[in-house]
Amino acid sequence: MASKTAKQSLSHLERTAAEPRDETLHRVLLTNIDPVNPTIRLFRLSPVLEPGWRPITFLPGQWLDVYVPGISKAGGFTITSPPSLLQPPSNYLELAIQKSPSNPPAAWLWQEEERILGSQLQVRVGGSFVWPPPLLSNGESGVEEKGAGKATRVVFIAGGVGINPLMSIVSHLEQTAREAGKLGLVVKFFYTTRDPGPHTNPSEILFLERLISVFDTLGNEGQFQLFLTSGQNGGEEVRSEKHVVGVKGIEIQRRRIHHTDLLDALGPIEERKRTICYICGIPTMTDEFVEKAKNAEGMNEANVLSEKWW
Ligand SMILES: Cc1cc2nc3c(=O)[nH]c(=O)nc-3n(C[C@H](O)[C@H](O)[C@H](O)COP(=O)(O)OP(=O)(O)OC[C@H]3O[C@@H](n4cnc5c(N)ncnc54)[C@H](O)[C@@H]3O)c2cc1C
Structure with missing residues (x-):
């Protein structure tokens, strides 16, 4: 097992290399920044509705590879909003990001609001820590395991x-x-x-x-x-x-x-x-x-x- 120090030096892409992730990179606009406290900010990202755009789909619990301008490696941040808010009229994904000067994408997102609001980012959905749960069905997954039944x-x-x-x-x-x-x-x-x-x-x-x-x-x-x-x-x-x-x-x-x-x-x-x-x-x-x-x-x-x- 990797030591804590070795684990900490892995980037998001390396750490999650074995996780499922979508193929499509989507363009999104940073439309809103809302400070929660001195170390956490909420961000809203809205799809850029350009010709040929594809709708973003995700399951509750998934994260995004987030590519910010000027940084080649993605940061990894979890979607905190439910899928329904990505539908009209809301049309956004929400992230909650902790201040972290050592993580380049997080540091970019913690610049002064005026410098980054309206910027275009690219995101890709990934992760397997999701609802509905893989084994027990709650009627949403459609993949009810034989004999496993419904979660109560x-x-x-x-x-x-x-x-x-x-x-x-x-x-x-x-x-x-x-x-x-x-x-x-x-x-x-x-x-x-x-x-x-x-x-x-x-x-x-x-x-x-x-x-x-x-x-x-x-x-x-x-x-x-x-x-x-x-x-x-x-x-x-x-x-x-x-x-x-x-x-x-x-x-x-x-x-x-x-x-x-x-x-x-x-x-x-x-x-x-x-x-x-x-x-x-x-x-x-x-x-x-x-x-x-x-x-x-x-x-x-x-x-x-x-x-x-x-
Ligand atoms: C599945 C998952 C979901 C996460 N969700 C969230 C979330 O919702 N909110 C949140 O605040 N954090 C989230 N994180 C944590 C976040 O991705 C960073 O790990 C966190 O910001 C701490 O960053 P760090 O630089 O201290 O350490 P690490 O990310 O562990 O990075 C270690 C070192 O690698 C280098 N490095 C890392 N990324 C890059 C890069 N993109 N380009 C160049 N060098 C790099 C840097 O030198 C860094 O010091 C999540 C992590 C994972 C794995």
């Missing part, structure tokens, strides 16, 4: 910017629930991120407000829990307040996600063969929870899907 529960675990692919997936599920009146699926969502402190505006926690709205739509079929950890104490519990100033109606724990939280979320043992688990975050956290979920009694290993970035 989905558990999402997001750490930090690992929220990105999961935001696209739950936004898609929210839309399905809106259209059908219900989802027909239990959705448990754990989001762990650094505690921004008592004086920070909750809108600075990436996608928190959007997630609250998604789980409001899902109602009794969904449960969202936010875990805030402090960098200084290794993530152990330091305070007991179960709220963030300005955020109402969600459960907040100021501690790490425990293994027991995961086991509870996976559901009763006899029903776990229909549980899907999606995990995305930093490698140590992702590996820890993937192992725990795969080894949980009643779980099918193939229904534990993960993606880790660096």
